[in-house]
Amino acid sequence: MAKATPLNSFLDQAGSLSKFSFRFLWQWFKPRYEGSEFLRQCYVIGYNSLPLIGLTGFIMGLVLTMQLRPSMIEYGVESQLPAIVGISVVREIGPVITALIFAGKIGSSIGAELGSMKVTEQIDAMQVSGTNPFKYLVVSRVLAATLMLPILVILSDAISLYGSYIGVNIRGNTSFNLFWTQVFDNLAFYDVLPAFIKTFFFGFAVGIIGCFKGYNSNKGTEGVGRSANSAVVVSSIMIFILDLLAVQITDVLGFN
Amino acid sequence: MNNVKLGAFVLAGLFCLILLLYMIGKNRNMFGSNFILKSRFENVQGLKQGNNVRYAGIDVGTVKKVTIINDTLMEVIMIIDNKMKTVIHKNALVSIATDGLVGNKVVNISAVKQLAPLAQNGDILASKRPLDTDEMLKKLNNTNNDIGSVAEELKYTIQRINNSNALWSVLNEKGLPQNLKLSAINIRQATARAKDMANDLYAIVNDVKMGKGSIGSILTDTSFAYNLNEAVVKIKSVGDEADSLSRQISDAVSGIQRDVDSGKGTIHSLLKDSLLVIKLNKSLDNIQQGTDGFNQNMEALKHNFLFRGYFRRLEKQKIGIKKDQ
Structure with missing residues (x-):
């Protein structure tokens, strides 16, 4: 092993994470699927996150609308408020904010859960008892995170836009129908689809990084805290990096 | 129970997604x-x-x-x-x-x-x-320039009006409203008179239509019209006669003209014969000489003794008349 410089440890982490991801893919395709565990994780990861994400989404839409209003009035395009909030929420703010909240809630819980299982040697015990711990713990969680985040983002977008509708009507007067007509009139498939597709990657990143940090946890109870913490930090950074990649890819493909 | 909640959650998400895509697709006319x-x-x-x-x-x-x-x-x-x-x-x-x-x-x-x-x-x-917005703006620019020059002129006019003492004195004149009022009254009276006049005219026209008065009779009397017609016919015949007369005169004149031109008659010889003029001149010279000779003879006669007494008496009479005066 090379010296433990920051660069080396970073590269080491990146390599290990890549290996972990390939292992996930390999295990995912192998039979003996843990269906009930997957559904349980979906419930925990998806459904239980909805209140938190709904609340943040609602506040985000409301605040964004109220913050944008003065500038829109300055440019004399107050009537375009639904359109601009719709575009910004659907394209960027909805996916990113939701993914960050998701990383904070799910990434940390996965990291802590797997980390504590690791340090209390439950994972080893599982292996001894004949269950594939990777399949049971990692694959189900990563898959659930990957599939649940897009749904959460869609619902968050809807709640966000409802919040925006309320925000528009605090000062102005726009009917419900007109608001939604204006939002949908200014959205195109190339607004929605790239934003929707990137949320799968966000979810996968949150799940895989949480599992990786937890699965490779050590140094006892202290290590559990550290893996939970670094799971949130790394997955949050990862979300932004993926967002950067996504916008460049859509730009190159001409969907922007 | 958890599965039910999960199902509801997933379906709600999918429903929202499908709704979103459908609404966008509908706006792009992808369905229907x-x-x-x-x-x-x-x-x-x-x-x-x-x-x-x-x-x-x-x-x-x-x-x-x-x-x-x-x-x-x-x-x-x-x-x-x-x-x-x-x-x-x-x-x-x-x-x-x-x-x-x-x-x-x-x-x-x-x-x-x-x-x-x-x-x-x-x-x-x-x-x-x-x-074309560009074209529109170009045109607008022209219009602006025009408006600018108009405004300039207007400004000048207003300044002149402001500086004009005459106008302001007219506007400041206290008696002006009174005068205007009087003028208005006069105009009103004039129009009232005009109206009366128009009424009178109307009445006259009515009378004329009814055949009253001399104009009325002129206009409405049928025998008068007949007479007038006859008079006109007569005037016309007189005119015809005058016409034939003038033709005859014209013929006579042209006959004379013809004589003159062709060298016949006295007038021609008077007007056109140059020899005659010389002869006439000579005759007049001869007459002149004749009368000169006669004058000499008469002068000689005055001094003749037979007539001298008569002339003396005549002179004395003349002197006497002058003395009386």
């Missing part, structure tokens, strides 16, 4: 039945795929494609809602406009009053030259 209309422009002014197509201000479709036919002609292919098949006619005009002042481009289809069959799938509609 459509037909295609085309139009050709010199300049599409940045029209893009997906821009709205409006008929009389209602969104009826979207732009499917903008293609280049050749270097000066672009073709806009539009997807139109099938419902509009019974509304849009073949002679409808297509134009490109801007949604608001700085908004997206839109295609406007507008109806023309003349009758024409309904448009079919794939028809090419006539296009109107798009309103």
